[in-house]
Amino acid sequence: MGHRSDLLDYLELGLAVQVDGIPVDSSNQEQMDLMLREDDSYMKDFIDDEKGEICAVYYQKVTNH
Secondary structure (H helix, E strand, C coil), X not given: CCCCCHHHHHHHCCCEEEEXXXXXXXXXXXXXXXXXXXXXXXXXXXXXXXXXXXXXXXXXXXXCC
């Protein structure tokens, strides 16, 4: 079984996904997935809608500034 990315799973669920403020879609999904796998310093933040359901996932690079 091959690697299946979280990004692809989230996109298939219809969630909005961003990496460092850049929206992820079919044109850049592979590039963003590779970046996340190569750099483990990203924090995942789940965004809820007014009903408390997850509607988006934002990845933000964590730095020591």
